[in-house]
Amino acid sequence: MDYEIEQIVKIVLYKLGQLKQTNIISTLNYPVDLKKQLEDAFVIIEQEKVSACTLGTDIWIPELTCKQLMSIYQGIPSDHQSEIVVEALLKGYKVTVLSTSVELLQMASIKTPFTKRYFEALDLLEQSGLKIMKTVNTLEDAMKNVKKDAEITKQNDAVSGEKVVDLEQKVLTESQLIHYIQQHIEVVNIKPTTIITPSAQDFIRQNPIRLNRK
Incomplete structure (x- = not known):
């Protein structure tokens, strides 16, 4: 799919409600490949602050380390990104991250009483608005979503x-x-x-x- 056709498809899908807007925060450091995937799959809105984002749209973050996870869970942010996540969740935004960028999930096979605390923290954040995505949906995924959802319900x-x-x-x-x-x-x-x-x-x-x- 060449660039011009892709842009037309994105506009049509967005108007049909099958392609969403999503937010990235300009003060965070996104890997080049992740930013490219997001630009290909969404209508990207880059904002400097959480308060500038439209409520009801997702805010993507680059990663979630174990240290950040526990600091967010405890309400004591350990860095700038953790502060953004805490603010976003408190204000009712959905915060999205790739599963491959969640450090804890790369250790999913390690089950001990100690790591249980981390998984409990992750569960709570998911219930509070954290979305962990396996992949960034492509335009083709967006076009197939309605059909796929119907098949799942059957x-x-x-x-x-x-x-x-x-x-x-x-x-x-x-x-x-x-x-x-x-x-x-x-x-x-x-x-x-x-x-x-x-x-x-x-x-x-x-x-x-x-x-x-x-």
Whole structure:
């Protein structure tokens, strides 16, 4: 797809509501490849401050280290980016980051009582508005989203032979799904009232795991 056609497609998809605006903060240091992916997939609005962003649009951050994670969780920001995330979450914004840029998720196989605190912190942040994306959606993804969502809703209940787990918690997060994938879980039974975080919904679309409301 050449540049001019791509721009026309982006405008059309944006007007149809299939391509979203997203924010980046000019004072943060984004990797060149991430910034390029965001520019290809969204209508980018670059702002200097959180307060200048439109409420209801996501704010992307470059990374989330374990130190930043715990400082945000404790409400004592360790650096400029942590301050931005705390402010954004307190004001009701959605903060988005790639899963490959979340340091804790690169250590997902390490399960100890100590790391449990970090995963609990990550779960709380997800419930508060943090979205962890596996990939940056492309224009092609945007065009396929409606069809893909329809196909997902038509999936049948779990069949015999599949590995199933019952979720007891009230909220389903991406970090829980990552843990289930590592255990080769294929179907997660959830209650009708279970809340599914946005990043968990994205993870389900991109991985071989299904939900079954019971």
